[in-house]
Amino acid sequence: MKDIHCEWFKRLKVTCSLAQAAIESGAASLADLDLTGMLASADDYTKKVAGMLQPDFVNAMLHPKNRNVMLAAVKAYGEYMDFVLDGINDGKKLVYYFFEATPEMCFAMDMVPVCIETISVLMASFYKQGGEAEIDALEAEGFPSHLCSAQKAFVGGYLSKEVPAPSYFLKPTVPCDPSNLLFQYMAKLTNVPYVLIDVPYYSNERAFNYYKSEIVNAYKELEHMSGNRVNVKKLKKHIDHTNQQLDYLYKIQELRKCTPCPDPGMHRAVDFALYTLFGFSEKVTDYFRIIYEEARQRAEKGEGVIPPDKKEIRTLWTWAWQGYDLSLYHWMEEEHGASYLECGLTYLPADIIGLIDNSDIDSILDGFARRTFNYPMSRQTISYADIWVNDFTQMALSFKADCAIFAGHMACKHGWALNKLLSDAIREEANIPTLRFEMDIADKRFTPPAEVKKSMSDFFETLKR
């Protein structure tokens, strides 16, 4: 590896390898895991990374209901981290993109796309100390704490020399001001071109046509600046992967409507990491396929993901999940019989997005535009409140939710401004209550895991009465 700051990417790669080894060891819990034996021949860096991992996360990952899917996830993400590290080492152009931009075009242009929100959230998910020091490094420059940790951690990571400068930034102007401003700051810091996709207000044909032309122009700009042309044959191969992944994802969404819900909640935050890699490889497809197959098998047998002695509480997460404690969802299921149906960060409306027509470059770009126009956080924030309110009111009914949970990331001002309208509509239409709690999606210091669990326990106990 050349002298480029890649500590975070290396750490994530090693973490994926460690997780793979832990799951493949057959251990079903942290207590079962022979960590000493597993690390006996490991190098010092691997041992150091092992010591950084969150024990609760490892424990939840090893649980029989989660382990196969998590194995597929770490294999896919580990492969991707190799791709990133090799690409940087080979001098390929690195593109930092906001998660609503789409990576397939970059793959087809022989560039290395990295979604900075995914990296920030994975740091928070995996490690006892995620991006806290890096967030502090950014805030020490005068930036306020109410900006989004999904960017703050990464920008702080750059300031702390833990991630390298990219060749380009790619940013749609949705969903929020904090992400726009922090991408802009990083572009200024690194003096790197900042390719913008202007996202209009409204969700109608006029807006869609404008948006599609913005996407077309953004990739033309990337091609022009980099000299890297889109390899259409390669692009079609990636789109084939994407379509398979989307197809599974839609089927999984449908399966979660079953009672009891057959799909563990921990996977939703992992879905996010993997759908920001749509089209990358067969291993990403394997991830979605395994979730689908396991959920289908459970559904066919009428099994859920909660202990048999629990009565299911079906929770609809009307906004985000919290990303710094992925064991929360396992805990909800085990302690309270609370399943996780859907959320604002993983809901993709199949009837609107569909699959991408792989006929030619225009149809592919049309598909990208349609997908990202209706992506999580785009769909909810692109226009009036009604889209969000209607989507989740309908979901409350179709998923037969018992309650809603508004996990409000403090930086999402657009979300917090709707939480009352949303919870009122859900109560009115579906006759279910909403728990709301404040959190920071990638910084556990804001609302520590124990505090989240306390709020949820109180809420679930009330529901049980």
Added chain:
Amino acid sequence: MNTAMKAGALKELLNMPVRMDNPYVQKWKSEGKRVIGYICTYAPEEVIYAAGMLPYRTGAVGCTTTDEADVYLHRFHCTYARCLLQLGFEGEYDFLDGFCFLNGCEQLRRVYDIWKKKLNTKFVDMLTIPHVLSEKRLNWYIDDIKKFAENLASAFAATPLSKEKLREAIEIYNETRRLMGELYDLRKAANPPVTGSEAMKIATAAFTIPKPIFNELMAQALGEIKQRSKISDYRARIMIAGSFMDDTFLIDLIEDEGGLVVSDNLCFGYRHFSNKVDDIGNPLESVANRYFSNNPCPRMQGEFDRRLAETQTIARNAKVDGIIFQRLAFCDNHGAESPMEAKYLEEEGMPALILEREYMPSDSGRLKTRIQAFLERIERRKQK
């Protein structure tokens, strides 16, 4: 009585009541004419005025609690957004016949959704502007202005927007810009005849009353201002930048400590009044082009260097000794912009202070301490 002939125009501008306490708004309403609120400096006032309606910039001065607004908004929202909604709930904006919201920032654009569902303003519409500047994107804004104008006319069975009426409005609004520009020029003097606090009060009047009346009063007031004794007993020349600000609380604190606010880069000040509409060709497109291309708000992406240059130019022209970036707590755009601008300004030797504050006057002890320290820093720098 013709306002232009009335004595004490300056006094009147400095004491102009807001909302329905304003006699000019009362008179306008009593004549059966409409008042349309607007929330952001990217709303083209000329288009509303040309429709025979009074554009009224919706501040929230006088708000003392956000109890009702906080049912819908949250502590993570800036207190301007919350105060504005609160005043809506309290009936302070019942005099509005319509409200033009913009997607200026995440928080205010969501107030639209709540206002439309929970308050009874007859016409509530959204006018949108891209986040990136280019000719193609300007066309989106032009189309949206046309749509807004059609919606406005349709809501009140008014005659469609005419080029002639729009040209008249451009002339009136350009005159306001010229007069306000003259006021800013007077403030550039080594011994200005007007304080920053007074300038803010005059701006409030400009946003509140019909522009033809404002222009008459202002023309006379400028004559009065020029006759005044000049201010020389100040410690430092200060420029204000940052979040939305429409009251004098912070400026008063600065000036009470001996600073003199001689200019600003605020959307309620210089940024709103600078740059006239060049009426060449289609007047609606000319209006749109002026608003779209004007000194950009931080919500405009890819324009940081231009914004920084604009701040530097204003500071240089007004010969300021230091810049105070005041940012409302939870204002994302200025929250992120202020440390960036401050960093580059400090690197070139311009003292810059970032002050976080709430919209409602509060926390004066802390703010005073920070301001005192900043003024002392500037004085020490001057002594070197």
